[in-house]
Amino acid sequence: MAFFQAQDISISFGGVQALNRVNFTVNQGEIFSIIGPNGAGKTTIFNCINRFYDLTGGVFLLEGKSISHAKPHDIADLGIARTFQNIELFKNMTVLDNLILGRHRKRRSNIFTEMLFIKPVRLQEIRSREKAEEIIDFLDLEAHRDQLVVNLPYGVQKTVELGRALAMEPTLLLLDEPTSGLNMEESEDLAFWLSDMKEELGITVIMVEHNMRFVKQTTDRVLAIDFGQAIVEGETNEVLTNPDVMRAYLGEENVCNA
Amino acid sequence: MQFFNEFTQTIINGVAIGCIYGMVALGFVLIYKSTEVINFAQGELLMLGAFIAYSLITMLHFPYWLALITTILAMGIVGALLERVVLRPLVGEPAYAIVIVTIGISYFIKSVVSMIPGWGTDTYGFKTPFTDKYVRSGELVVSWEYISIIAIALLLIAAVFLFFRYSRMGTAMRATSQNQLAAVYMGISVTRVFSLTWTIAAALGGIGGILLAPITFVHMNMGFIGLKAVPAAVLGGFTSPPGAIVGGLIIGITESLAGVYLPDGWKDIAAWIILIGVLIIRPQGLFGIQEKKKV
Amino acid sequence: MRFLMKTDYYQDIRIFKYRSTFFWYVALIIGCLLLPKVVDEYLVSQFSFICIYAVAAVGLMLLTGFTGQISMGHAAFFAIGSYTSAILTSHGVPFLIALPASGLVAAIVGVIIGRPILHLTGLYLAIATMGAAFIIEEILVRWESLTNGNMGFLVDPPVIFGFNFDTEASFFYLSLLVLALTLLLAKNILRSPTGRAFIAIRDSEIAAEAMGIDLPNFKTQAFAISAFFTGIAGCLYAHKIMFINPESYTIVLSIELLAIVIIGGLGSLHGAVFGSMFFIFLPQLIIISKDYLPTFIQDQTGLQPALFGLLIVLVMLFEPMGIYGKWLKTKFYFEWFPLYKKDSFKREKKYQKAERH
Numbered sequence: 001m002a003f004f005q006a007q008d009i010s011i012s013f014g015g016v017q018a019l020n021r022v023n024f025t026v027n028q029g030e031i032f033s034i035i036g037p038n039g040a041g042k043t044t045i046f047n048c049i050n051r052f053y054d055l056t057g058g059v060f061l062l063e064g065k066s067i068s069h070a071k072p073h074d075i076a077d078l079g080i081a082r083t084f085q086n087i088e089l090f091k092n093m094t095v096l097d098n099l100i101l102g103r104h105r106k107r108r109s110n111i112f113t114e115m116l117f118i119k120p121v122r123l124q125e126i127r128s129r130e131k132a133e134e135i136i137d138f139l140d141l142e143a144h145r146d147q148l149v150v151n152l153p154y155g156v157q158k159t160v161e162l163g164r165a166l167a168m169e170p171t172l173l174l175l176d177e178p179t180s181g182l183n184m185e186e187s188e189d190l191a192f193w194l195s196d197m198k199e200e201l202g203i204t205v206i207m208v209e210h211n212m213r214f215v216k217q218t219t220d221r222v223l224a225i226d227f228g229q230a231i232v233e234g235e236t237n238e239v240l241t242n243p244d245v246m247r248a249y250l251g252e253e254n255v256c257n258a
Numbered sequence: 259m260q261f262f263n264e265f266t267q268t269i270i271n272g273v274a275i276g277c278i279y280g281m282v283a284l285g286f287v288l289i290y291k292s293t294e295v296i297n298f299a300q301g302e303l304l305m306l307g308a309f310i311a312y313s314l315i316t317m318l319h320f321p322y323w324l325a326l327i328t329t330i331l332a333m334g335i336v337g338a339l340l341e342r343v344v345l346r347p348l349v350g351e352p353a354y355a356i357v358i359v360t361i362g363i364s365y366f367i368k369s370v371v372s373m374i375p376g377w378g379t380d381t382y383g384f385k386t387p388f389t390d391k392y393v394r395s396g397e398l399v400v401s402w403e404y405i406s407i408i409a410i411a412l413l414l415i416a417a418v419f420l421f422f423r424y425s426r427m428g429t430a431m432r433a434t435s436q437n438q439l440a441a442v443y444m445g446i447s448v449t450r451v452f453s454l455t456w457t458i459a460a461a462l463g464g465i466g467g468i469l470l471a472p473i474t475f476v477h478m479n480m481g482f483i484g485l486k487a488v489p490a491a492v493l494g495g496f497t498s499p500p501g502a503i504v505g506g507l508i509i510g511i512t513e514s515l516a517g518v519y520l521p522d523g524w525k526d527i528a529a530w531i532i533l534i535g536v537l538i539i540r541p542q543g544l545f546g547i548q549e550k551k552k553v
Numbered sequence: 554m555r556f557l558m559k560t561d562y563y564q565d566i567r568i569f570k571y572r573s574t575f576f577w578y579v580a581l582i583i584g585c586l587l588l589p590k591v592v593d594e595y596l597v598s599q600f601s602f603i604c605i606y607a608v609a610a611v612g613l614m615l616l617t618g619f620t621g622q623i624s625m626g627h628a629a630f631f632a633i634g635s636y637t638s639a640i641l642t643s644h645g646v647p648f649l650i651a652l653p654a655s656g657l658v659a660a661i662v663g664v665i666i667g668r669p670i671l672h673l674t675g676l677y678l679a680i681a682t683m684g685a686a687f688i689i690e691e692i693l694v695r696w697e698s699l700t701n702g703n704m705g706f707l708v709d710p711p712v713i714f715g716f717n718f719d720t721e722a723s724f725f726y727l728s729l730l731v732l733a734l735t736l737l738l739a740k741n742i743l744r745s746p747t748g749r750a751f752i753a754i755r756d757s758e759i760a761a762e763a764m765g766i767d768l769p770n771f772k773t774q775a776f777a778i779s780a781f782f783t784g785i786a787g788c789l790y791a792h793k794i795m796f797i798n799p800e801s802y803t804i805v806l807s808i809e810l811l812a813i814v815i816i817g818g819l820g821s822l823h824g825a826v827f828g829s830m831f832f833i834f835l836p837q838l839i840i841i842s843k844d845y846l847p848t849f850i851q852d853q854t855g856l857q858p859a860l861f862g863l864l865i866v867l868v869m870l871f872e873p874m875g876i877y878g879k880w881l882k883t884k885f886y887f888e889w890f891p892l893y894k895k896d897s898f899k900r901e902k903k904y905q906k907a908e909r910h
């Protein structure tokens with residue numbers, strides 16, 4: 001059975017059909033990319049998975065079960081974590097606190113026990129910190145552990161956001177343009193981490209990406225969309241050389257000239 | 259027939275008060291649109307305008323219309339001064355800091371008014387050309403005072419709209435309220451826009467004061483009416499100038515009806531009950547646009 | 554500069570980071586305990602008011618400073634706390650039960666009001682809370698069988714196990730204890746998942762939701778806990794001034810509480826205390842400095858609020874981050890001396906872009 005599936009998903013805003021009966025299937029443990037020109041509806045797919053928007057038709061299936069009726073905050077409990085295109089970190093908190101916030105769904109205390117800060121709460125805090133330190137280690141964030149996120153450079157913020165998603169111990173990770181704004185070196189680091197996540201942690205990744213070299217380097221399978229319609233889904237090389245995809249990216253004439 | 263007359267009278271009173279609420283609310287909306295701040299001193303500006311008009315008419319014996327225009331000009335200057343001295347240094351600071359500053363300003367204006375000889379804490383009234391004149395149609399008696407309030411308010415509101423719609427500066431102000439940085443790049447002077455916004459808002463407050471004076475008299479606590487204009491602005495969506503006027507009318511009419519047909523006490527909270535009811539159903543107000551952050 | 558060699562995760566969690574911090578807090582507490590021996594009764598009573606306002610300010614700080622939800626109706630919870638305790642103690646309920654009960658009733662009302670309106674954002678929420686406060690104030694005036702309406706209520710000084718807190722000094726100790734407990738509970742919340750969820754909601758609602766934080770639930774919790782502390786403060790206030798009527802709990806009080814947390818510095822518990830000190834001491838300073846002014850100004854009753862308004866404007870003009878912001882900068886100056894530069898805290902100029910269209 002497919003790990004994650006989109007069946008005929010559609011959504012429209014006002015009169016604009018942002019997604020029109022899109023289908024795709026993601027297998028357990030693979031890195032799956034969604035590509036397409038700006039405005040094709042890639043981020044909208046993520047926002048629908050996260051339940052920020054309601055689908056007007058179709059359904060998402062996680063291990064065969066529909067997630068389309070879960071509340072936005074329940075999505076995290078299903079093991080789905082995500083990052084954002086323009087970084088949505090908690091800016092006035094330290095890196096460590098951001099990572100610990102990723103542990104929110106593991107919380108077993110309530111406001112009353114926390115007010116008294118009884119022993120289980122204290123132990124839970126210490127466990128959260130242990131986990132956060134593992135991620136700091138994994139992503140080389142030691143130098144920034146106690147700094148406020150707002151003071152960090154863009155590339156590091158992106159890494160922190162990835163770390164926060166990892167702290168949620170997800171089974172499915174959604175990355176929205178993970179390399180945008182990163183330099184070559186940072187992109188290469190990210191490629192390493194992605195393969196580590198796949199090999200060691202067994203996390204399934206769906207990402208939206210514009211950097212074709214990065215997609216080629218890291219991705220198992222690709223879905224290309226344009227104007228809210230799926231163009232083609234398949235093995236990475238197959239999709240990237242597909243004439244329809246090239247046309248969507250480069251325009252009619254350029255393909256002919258090439 | 260008795261009921262009908264009473265009802266019509268109540269509605270007309272409500273519309274008149276509603277126009278004043280609408281004008282004060284328009285001041286809130288203008289400042290909110292350009293600086294994302296609620297100006298808590300708006301009510302005090304209204305009070306100040308009423309006191310200036312009172313002094314001009316009773317002490318300096320200005321004719322009513324001349325006093326009206328002079329007050330508008332004077333309040334415009336007060337608004338521009340406030341912007342220049344207090345608010346301009348705060349541009350770019352967090353909105354809550356500026357909100358607290360406007361609260362400080364309102365304390366200050368109120369206490370200074372109470373200390374000025376001849377103003378103080380007493381209640382005053384002044385005569386207008388409409389005092390004690392009535393229109394009769396059968397049993398129905400309507401005071402010219404109320405009709406004049408409605409007429410003047412509508413005229414001024416129309417002037418503000420035309421200014422925003424058709425003048426260059428009005429367009430610049432609308433552009434700035436959408437995106438300051440883009441406005442700067444287009445060569446719009448954002449500081450000029452702010453100063454003009456405050457000038458217009460203060461002038462609107464002042465006019466509100468003059469129009470309100472015959473109904474509630476002139477006194478130090480007139481500014482509390484500014485608080486009543488807040489639900490009017492929110493009902494209209496807080497960013498929509500026509501919404502502010504409609505909101506003002508809704509609040510004015512409801513209050514006036516509640517005052518006549520409901521037991522004591524309802525009049526003061528009717529506006530707030532309607533406000534909360536509307537917000538529960540439509541969180542963006544009647545004319546506001548739902549904002550959803552893009553991610 | 555101080556560096557801390559961390560060897561244990563608990564070091565990050567504990568309340569006092571450095572041993573010296575702990576020392577200073579102990580010194581502060583001893584200083585407070587000795588206070589009634591040093592200053593006169595009137596000043597002691599002002600210190601009691603600082604504690605009371607600080608408890609309410611901590612409540613509002615949790616909601617506004619940490620969760621980012623502005624309330625302009627906290628006077629209502631303050632009033633509910635006052636009335637609950639006044640009514641309960643007048644029926645013979647011991648103060649030790651009436652005190653938490655006043656917080657609880659305020660919290661329950663907070664949940665009832667908060668649940669339907671907390672999906673509002675920013676300004677709209679502020680104004681809806683203001684409206685709710687007006688309605689509650691009117692209920693206090695009209696529900697005469699319970700509240701005595703505008704006639705008001707006489708309240709006795711608190712009695713715990715037969716001990717009567719009727720002197721200024723004893724009442725000061727009582728309010729100091731309540732403040733200390735409030736700060737401890739608030740600090741505990743802030744260093745555990747709920748507190749972090751509050752701050753997350755303040756910084757990015759969308760990301761908070763993606764982390765699995767249930768927004769309506771946590772906003773309601775923030776509202777309830779905030780109302781709880783404010784209710785407790787209201788209870789102390791009633792027993793301090795010993796006479797309550799609805800006029801003490803108007804919109805003016807709501808705005809004053811908001812001014813306290815903003816002037817103190819949003820997003821810090823210190824700020825709540827600093828703000829209350831500023832708020833109580835400023836009028837005292839103005840009264841004292843009156844002696845040095847010309848007589849014709851001295852006699853003006855409007856002088857005090859005018860100066861108060863002016864000083865609020867000046868404080869915000871020079872330090873928009875509030876008193877706690879100034880405190881941090883001063884500390885930074887000494888820690889980094891002589892490396893501190895004038896522009897160390899220069900803010901980048903920001904342009905606003907409306908998210909509406």
